[in-house]
Amino acid sequence: xxxxxxxxxxxxxxxxxxxxxxxxxxxxxxxxxxxxxxxxxxxxxxxxxxxxxxxxxxxxxxxxxxxxxxxxxxxxxxxxxxxxxxxxxxxxxxxxxxxxxxxxxxxxxxxxxxx
Numbered sequence: 205x206x207x208x209x210x211x212x213x214x215x216x217x218x219x220x221x222x223x224x225x226x227x228x229x230x231x232x233x234x235x236x237x238x239x240x241x242x243x244x245x246x247x248x249x250x251x252x253x254x255x256x257x258x259x260x261x262x263x264x265x266x267x268x269x270x271x272x273x274x275x276x277x278x279x280x281x282x283x284x285x286x287x288x289x290x291x292x293x294x295x296x297x298x299x300x301x302x303x304x305x306x307x308x309x310x311x312x313x314x315x316x317x318x319x
Contacts, residue, residue: 206228206229208299208308210310210311210312214315216289217318218317225281226281226284226310236277239302239303240257240282240300240301240302241257241303242254242255243297243299245295246295252264256302257273257302271284271285272284272287293315294316294317295314296312296315297314
């Protein structure tokens with residue numbers, strides 16, 4: 205059983221920055237073999253892809269140039285550095301494998317961009 209735990213969200217003003225973390229926990233779980241992704245679900249919207257990382261990185265057009273995905277396989281943790289945040293980035297952010305969803309969703313972490 206693998207548990208995904210997202211953290212680092214909060215309230216930030218437009219133009220601000222946040223760094224999200226995704227910790228993957230589970231016995232006999234080899235984090236490094238999985239391509240991982242960040243997803244988000246804004247108010248009244250469907251969950252959408254934000255960014256992915258395996259040997260390469262990929263981003264949704266809406267966040268390209270502002271967000272940076274990274275991972276530390278020694279810590280079973282993935283990160284999302286979010287800069288130049290916009291009100292449209294307001295959402296609950298989740299992590300999971302990519303492109304196939306291998307695990308149950310975690311609780312997510314709320315990001316609110318507002319003045």
